[in-house]
Every structure is written in structure tokens, then in C-alpha cells.
Amino acid sequence: MKIEFEAIIPVVDSGRLLMEVPAKAAAKLEKESSQKVNAIINSKTYSCNLFYKEDRFYLHITRGIKRDVGLGAKTVFTIEIIDNGGGTEDDIHDQVLKWEIAECKALMRKVGIKTNDRVIDFGCGYGHYTIGCALALEQTGEVLALDCDKKALKWINEKEKMYMLNNIKTIHTNGEATIDFPDNSLDVILLYDVIHIQDKKSKKSLAPVLYKEAYRVLKRGGILSTLNFDSDIKKMTVENEDRRMTADDIARDIIDSGFSFSHAVDGGVHFDWYHSKYRLEKGLDFSDLERGMIQNYVKRM
Template sequence: MNIHEHIEKWQVEDGVHLFDKIKLPDNSVLIDFGCGYGEYTISLALSKKHSTVFSVDKDERMLKIVQDKIESHSITNVRLIKADGTLSIAFPDCYSDMILMYDFIHGNTQEKLPIRFKFFEEARRVLKPNGILSIAPFECEYLRDSSGKRRRYSLGMLISEIESYGFRYSESIDGAVHFDYYHSPYHWKKLNGEMSFDYLEIGPVMNFYKQK
């Protein structure tokens, strides 16, 4: 099985199993913010078939790829949203049951003012009481703090930081995949065009509940 086949299998099996572990009521509103190529969108939609998934990205090319995946899997519960590129999540207050921010919160480490703090505020605004902020903290070993200084971060420090925005850490679930490597020309070149699924970084999903 090549890496392309393995990722397709992950989307419809392992990824679905990952989201099956997160218990949500039927008819939930779920937002995959910064959805990229949509691997998590597909798994989430297949796992939560009786809920609505909003797949959000500022890149129209990405959204076209996600649309093609949705059609190929005959998925009907996903809505595509083009973000406007601002530091906001364009949904009403207390609207969503879960927001995914996977391989996203590290942002561009060269930026002196990190974007994640504003998005934590936005997530709290958009989530319902007890709604879930779900993150996959890839590439978060080094982050800039609120003063713009780059620091070495532990998961404990990241948990404390997110909790300071009105969330309560609940659980970590193993099985998230760092798909950015798969989509990176740099990594394909580094491996002379021969990438295996085992090359992709595997890590936890960390879930936080919005405090009332």
C-alpha cells in the first residue's frame, strides 16, 4: 500500500475511529477551522453523520480539493466556507459544539505577534457552553508567547495557556496525523520522492471544554 492509499484508508477508518471516541449529540454543529486538504473533515463527517460539519479555509484551491473529496465519498453533511483571512471565526456567538484547530495554532513562527491567542478568544465566543475546542499540537515545541518572544513550550504550558482563555482541559486521544509533511514539496524532495506513511508524525488530539 503506497502512502496515497494509506491516507485514503486512514480517512475512512482510523480517522473515523478517532472521532468516534469524542462523544457529541446528534445534530451537532462542528467546525474544521483551517481545514487544509480536508483529511480531518472527511473523517469527522463520516463519524458524525447526523451532524453538520463546516469546513473552513481561506484558500479556494484547498476548498476545491475538499469538495472533490466530499463528492467522491458521497458525503452530504459538509458545508464549505471560505474564510476572509482576518483573525476571526465568522460564526455567531454560542453556535458550535466543537471547533477543530489541527496543525494550525503554531501559525507562522516568524510572525512576532502569534495569531493563536485571538483564535482562542474567537473559539470561546463561537462555542456553546461546554463546547469542545480540539487541537492537534504539531510543531508547538517552540512558540512565541504573548509578548512575541519565542520560547520552548511543553504540552503542560500549552494546556495552561488555553485554560487561561476560559477552557478546561479534558483529555488527550492518540491518533492525529501531521498531514502537512505529505503535502510539503520540501519533504518529498528530501526523501527523493519516496515517502511512506510511517514518515508522517503521529500525535495526540487534545480536547478542551468551554467553561460556562
């Protein structure tokens, strides 16, 4: 069976695309939670996952699509349903989406996120943690997803629609380490896989400024949740000291910035390989992604 429709391509990343199927075309589709389909655009065939959720369908082209396909322009799509004999095997794209809505939500609860909290996901990227966070808030509170990459924020907006959430606000910045919120106004700050980022001009680590800003904007007892991976830590050097940084150095810097260590939570995932076209083409599996411990701190008086 083939279904044709016109739609605007909202965002493309690492050869992938995520978008809602317009209602008229969706009405012709079988309501299965996940199906493997082909999408044909300009005579080119792309392999896709088609998700069904609460009366809407979402098309996830999982590889090979380029930005020059017509980003932001009205495009004709043909969806071809593949007869897969009734069974679909989870690929890494299914697994990532499932991780975001189930495991990450549980993870965020263990971090200490509770209903009505206001949370900042600083350097949120494609929102792997933003979604779990928004779900852990149970449609209350607010996740402020902040990044200097507009494309990543657009991807989050699509996912927010797909998961029918209404408590995410994306914030585009020019790359400053400042967090543009009043003193003592936030409950939780996530600094996940961002501690290694550097100021574009000085090439110095933004981490010390971020810890200072986190201390300023968090309420007393607010949570600073960090996630760093061994592969990054071993590349970083300690300023003014000719040696590599360790996880202990990071913990000491955070404690010196006015926080106390609270608890660690196992289960952080490093998504950088998932955003590498090269790795995806080589056949990446979810289990290949690096894992790390989330370290939580609370703001001292």
C-alpha cells in the same frame, strides 16, 4: 485496455489530482475497489490509483502533475489499465484515504463528535480530518471546513463527492482569526495543526484570538479539540518571554481562555510532509508521518 474520455481538471496539489471519471467512460471500467492504472494526458503518462465506490470511479493521479496541465479546462484523458497480476500494494495515497474514512472517523468519535453536531474545522487544509468528522456525524449535522486556501477547499469538495457526503460546507476566508458565527452556536471546534499560524501583518500568533473566538461561538459544554506537534511547538516562542513554548504553555493559555481540560486521544497525524512534493518524491511512507496526541477541552460556564 485503454479508455479515452474528456473531463475538466478540477484541482491539482503537490503534483496530485483527484477527480471523478465521467459516467460514460466509467461504464467501461472493471468494478474493483482499487486498481493501479496509468493516465495519459498530452502524451505524458502519470501513475494513478483508480477507486470504485457506489457506482462511481475516482481517479487519483498520485505524482508529477502540474497546475499548468490545464486546470479548469476540458482535457483528454486516456486511462491505461495495468495488468498487476491481481494484487495491488497500498501506497501512501491509498493509506491516507483509508485513514480518513476508517481511523479518523473512529478518532472523531473518541473526540466526542456525535450525530447532529455542528463542527468547525478551522484551517482545515485538504480535509484530512474534515472527512472523518463528516463520517462520524453519519450524514447528520454539519462540518464547516474553513480555510484561506481556495485550492484546499476545492480538494475537499472533490472528496465530499467521492465519499458521497452531503454534510460538509467549505468556507473561504481572508485569513482573519475571527469565526463568523453567532455566540453559543457550535458544538465542536477543531484547531488541528494551526496553533502556530501567524497574523500576516503583525506576525503575531493567532492562537490567543482563536481561543477567544472558540469560547464565544461554542455552546456551553462545547468541545475545543486541539492537535499540535512537537516539531512545531519547539519552534514557537512565548510572547514577551525569551523562551521556547511548551505543550504546557499551550494548555495553560487554553484553560485561561475559559476551558477545562477534558481528555486526550492518541492517534493524530501530521500531514505536512504528505503535502511536500520533495518528501513525496523521496518516497514517503505513511508510517514516516509524525504522530501527536489530540487534547480536548470543554467550555466552562
